[in-house]
Amino acid sequence: MTDGDAGPTRRAALKYGGSLAAGLAMAGCSEIAGTGESGTSGGGYTVSMSPTRDVSFDEPPETVFTRLTHHADMAFALGRGDSLTAMHAPDYYDGLWNQFVERLPDVSLDWTGLYSSWQPKKEKLYDLDSDIHLADPAWITKQDAWSESDIDEIADKVSPWFGNSLSDTHQEPAPEYAEGYEYYTLWEQFELVAEAFQERKRYEELAAVHDDLLSTIEPALPEESERPSAVMIASHQMDEIYAYTLSNPGFLTSHTRPLGARDAFEGSVESASVVDVETLFDADPDVILFLGGFEPETSITERRELFREDPVASEITAVQEERIYPQGARYQGPILNLFQLEMTAKQLYPELFGEWPRYESGPYPEMPEDEQLFDRQRVADAINGNI
Incomplete structure (x- = not known):
């Protein structure tokens, strides 16, 4: 036309x-x-x-x-997941989002084949x-x-x-x-x-879950000096590492900023910069968060192995202590934000919020109910309109 x-x-x-x-x-x-x-x-x-x-x-x-996927997730959260006509990289993000949706009872999502x-x-x-x-x-x-x-x-x-x-x-x-x-x-x-x-009730229910989650996390955080240093990265090979800091303004850090981890680069590297292994070694983070580690075609096991085999990267504290953890996506909407807040809280502060399960592949790990930081059924009911 x-x-x-x-x-x-x-x-x-x-x-x-x-x-x-x-x-x-x-x-x-x-x-x-x-x-x-x-x-x-x-x-x-x-x-x-x-x-x-x-x-x-x-x-x-x-x-x-x-x-962008923060908007796609918002539509999904409001019961409009099947109403999308277009989104960025639909097949990729369908696979990634479904790793999390798997843990929401009686909720489904299918973005495959949409206009990219x-x-x-x-x-x-x-x-x-x-x-x-x-x-x-x-x-x-x-x-x-x-x-x-x-x-x-x-x-x-x-x-x-x-x-x-x-x-x-x-x-x-x-x-x-x-x-x-x-x-x-x-x-x-x-x-x-x-x-x-016109979905005020769905929003209010999900916002209440979010408020409850933050009220669990934020008062429990230790003094800043006692918090781990961390960085988020994305990379396929060791010669090109995209590094992201965790507390810069904007909604891309809405799952890391509330957790208050220390910037491993101490302000010397701008978020979304390309760094080499030596720069990462000098920063020596206690925790490395690996962006896209939940995507079905991305092997977090292989990424960890690349770091262990590299003579410089293998000396980084996060590598030696096996604290390279998967992440989902920065352009998160409310549903992914809830999972990523819970996930990152456990990855950064296992002594406070429970150990993050060892993850190799497949959906977001199943957790006993008493180890969950938010109510999956409540979120599922909100998406399905059962409020």
Whole structure:
């Protein structure tokens, strides 16, 4: 379908609340910009989130375009996992997410075969005809050279944009979005997405689980000087190691920042930098968190072996003490965040929260109920709408 074939929005029930340009012109109005408030008028309702500001709906969206996995997980958490039309690397993340979903009773997820939307084509968005684009136009224009007019066209002729991604690391938006751009925590944004889908009860139940989990973890943490030093890495070979620090701003660290581990690099390395083995050896972390270690095609056993066999890496404290642990994904939504908070708490502080089971392959380890830090059944019931 070409741009010239585009008609009006398929669902007259979903209306974009003014053009994006108009929303940006109002960015200085504190009662609108990034307040996260929602309101109702007649049979419809309006939800506000930066950068799109006020977006009006007459009914909750049914089909959902996403680009990044924090948004896909939010839709899943709200009972819309089967409603996705697109996401980044769907087959990869289907395999990864299902390693965790396996531990939620009577919950299923299937993202295989969806349109891979890392570099979305405008014509494809017409074809998908989704009821909402749960994605950040400021991210898409920053990454893919979409113009504001392209963004407005899709909003006017297909369905609204509603999402925020630059809160990942508090990235700087492009100049046309810079004024009034707001940053949200993972759970603040999830609340706004829940408002867009009119799923307040699901959100409140999952937020209560999250609050309970943090109230278990945070008061128990030792003094900072007694905490382990740690780093998160991603690598296939020893000559290219991506290193991530654990407490920088943004929702990518929403499962590590609350745990307060010490930065093994002591501020000398920026997050997402490529480092060599010698740099990692000099940092000498007590714990190495291996990003993507749960993905079915990634062998955490082989990765550990690479470190043990390397003459330099084998001298790192985390390697010698066998404290290389798997992680899931940084672009986490609320469901993955709950598992990763529990997992990382055990990996960093086994003496406080229980030993992390030795993991080689397969789904997230099964744990006796008294060793779980959050209630799986409660989470499953929220996703399934049994509240």
